[in-house]
Amino acid sequence: MEREEKIPPREARIKVLTDFEDVDGVTCAALILKRFPNAVIETGSAKGAPMSGKYDIIVDLPLERSLEAHTWVDHHFATVQEGKCEEKIYDSSAKSAASLLAGYLGIEASELVGIANRADSVSYLTDAPLDFEGDYDPAWNVNDAVKAISSSEDFIEIAKALAFEGPEGVKRKFKAEISHTRGLRRGAEKAVQMISQKAQEQKxxxxxxxxxxxxxxxxxxxxxxxxxxxxxxxxxxxxxxxxxxxxxxxxxxxxxxxxxxxxxxxxxxxxxxxxxxxxxxxxxxxxxxxxxxxxxxxxxxxxxx
Known part of the structure; x- marks a missing residue:
């Protein structure tokens, strides 16, 4: 009950910062939107320019010196924790930041958390698909969409589709982007063959x-x-x-x-x-x-x- 009292009401327009570059980050954005449909989602990267600003929640990113948050959620080992926050939800043994965030928000989202867990630990249920044929782990739809985008606007649209329509919604709305990623994967097969042969030859x-x-x-x-x-x-x-x-x-x-x-x-x-x-x-x-x-x-x- 104490945790529930700390979390803003559903209609609150909270401000959130999450990682732009991976499935865990977009899944965290989806979880936020499920809990707070009016949330303002901003994106950042641990590998880009230094981040700054004040947020209600920062998730799946290091708490850099110029950042301030009410709540910081992460699971990366040896991550930076130099910024200010009132509450830290940190567990380096967690499979994903999304799993920690879902627990913090008190929402049941096993499908979304499972997607983030499998993607972040690279433990997909199937091999990476080269096209849309056959049965494959639906988490690949989310991964392949995220890999093909370059704007925060597209990132947020993926998060919305994932939050309210699931991975099949991501597949429908971002089929062209997913197809592009799978085309790159098919093109990489030549390099796989070459390197595999060299590894065998050179032991x-x-x-x-x-x-x-x-x-x-x-x-x-x-x-x-x-x-x-x-x-x-x-x-x-x-x-x-x-x-x-x-x-x-x-x-x-x-x-x-x-x-x-x-x-x-x-x-x-x-x-x-x-x-x-x-x-x-x-x-x-x-x-x-x-x-x-x-x-x-x-x-x-x-x-x-």
């Missing part, structure tokens, strides 16, 4: 991937390459260098490293199997050494050419 079990400047962390192309190689049993760990940083990822069955610990040493953070750091290829040899110390044999693939 490598780790990958350092250098992506073209247009790529960003969590891109469809690099993500498809990495997870396809995991499924084939070719590699156990990967580091992807993209414009503005690097993404460190481990196969879920590999326990010889902690991605978040590596990321922390280079000014970043994240989870055990997936983390990021704001470093470029000037640290490539250091990262290669990190993998070798864990007994891995990394190979370097340069797709910038």
């Amino acid at each position: 490598s079990d780790a990958l350092i991937l250098l992506m073209p400047p247009v790529e960003r962390r969590g891109s469809t192309v690099s993500g498809h390459i990495v997870f396809s190689l995991y499924r084939r049993g070719r590699i156990k760990a990967s580091v992807v260098f993209y414009e503005g940083g690097c993404w460190i990822n481990l196969s879920r069955n590999f326990y010889g490293l902690d991605a978040s610990e590596i990321a922390k040493r280079y000014g970043g953070g994240g989870h055990r199997v997936s983390a990021g750091a704001p470093i470029g290829t000037e640290k490539l040899e250091d990262i290669k050494l990190e993998l070798e110390r864990a007994g891995l044999k990394p190979m370097i693939i340069d797709l910038r050419k």
